[in-house]
Structure formats: C-alpha cells, structure tokens
Amino acid sequence: KTRINVVFGDGNPNAEVMFIGEGPGQTEDETGKPFVGRAGQLLDKMLAGVGLSRDNIYIANIVKCRPPQNRDPLPAEQEACIEWLRNQVSLIRPKIIVFLGRISAMKLMKPDFKVTKEHGQFFEKNGVLMMGTFHPAALLRSPGNKPDAFEDFRKLRDKISEICENTEIESFEN
Numbered sequence: 001k002t003r004i005n006v007v008f009g010d011g012n013p014n015a016e017v018m019f020i021g022e023g024p025g026q027t028e029d030e031t032g033k034p035f036v037g038r039a040g041q042l043l044d045k046m047l048a049g050v051g052l053s054r055d056n057i058y059i060a061n062i063v064k065c066r067p068p069q070n071r072d073p074l075p076a077e078q079e080a081c082i083e084w085l086r087n088q089v090s091l092i093r094p095k096i097i098v099f100l101g102r103i104s105a106m107k108l109m110k111p112d113f114k115v116t117k118e119h120g121q122f123f124e125k126n127g128v129l130m131m132g133t134f135h136p137a138a139l140l141r142s143p144g145n146k147p148d149a150f151e152d153f154r155k156l157r158d159k160i161s162e163i164c165e166n167t168e169i170e171s172f173e174n
C-alpha cells in the first residue's frame, strides 16, 4: 500500500552469478531499481574490488516492495513475493547465488543460517552453489565486518574463476 515502485530486479539476464537481497529501501522504491542507495553503492565498491560489475551479475530481492520504514519484511510478505523470485532464479539459471544478509539466506539457503559464523561458506543446493555474506546496509552500521565481507567477495571471485565460463573478471595486474 505504501510503495511508490515495484522493484523487480536488474542486471544481466544471462548472468552466471545472482545476488539476492532483502527488500527495497527508500531510494530503490523511488527509482524502481535494486541496490541503488548507500548500501548499493557499497555493494558496487565491493564488486569492483574483485573485478566484477553490475554488468555481469543479476540482482533481485526477496520482497519486491519497500516495507514501511525499512522494517524487516514480514513472513507473510516474503511468502507473497517468493514465487516471483523462484521464477527469476529459474529463468536466470545462475551457477552461483550470493545472499546479502541473513533474511534472504535463511529463506532460500539455510533456515538456521548464522551470518557471523557461516558467511563466505559455499553450500550446494539443487546443483547451484550458494553463499551468504553480510548485508551491505549492515556493513554501513558495523564497518568492523568489512574485512570479512571483502574476504567473502575474494572467495566469490575465486569460485567464479573456477566454475563460470562467461563471467569476465577484470584483472588489476596490468
């Protein structure tokens, strides 16, 4: 009832790597695009830090409309939206899914996922490798976790080099 725009998803429809967040914030609600506010800018920096960009990933959220005051999406709201996301995953057919934050990792990867203990670990589910890491908005509030988050992105880069065929990683060597 309170949304301005539906935030469906964005990025490369042929991506081998998909990122899944929680739900749109204010800037996303205003623009209709996922991860374009401050958290999104930090995500872009972390991607760039390992030679990736939005051009070679697809990004979507569990819920497609901004929860009022950015509260956590309610279980009923997650249920109402989840089929859209499942269909997005079926269409994109990613080799790797990265969950940004506990809420999305618990919903689709591991119901008891603990971000502080299990971030950066790859789990295989239905032939897809999945990994949960810190939500960039949480990193803005707790910057002490940034080195761990960057390490997760380096693990992601190494996994991409190992198993992805069409994802170009920019090299910094030259």
Ligand code: URA
Pocket (backbone or CB within 6 Å): 021, 022, 023, 024, 025, 028, 033, 034, 035, 036, 037, 039, 040, 061, 137
């Ligand atoms: N946080 C999210 O989880 N998703 C967005 O799109 C923006 C912020």
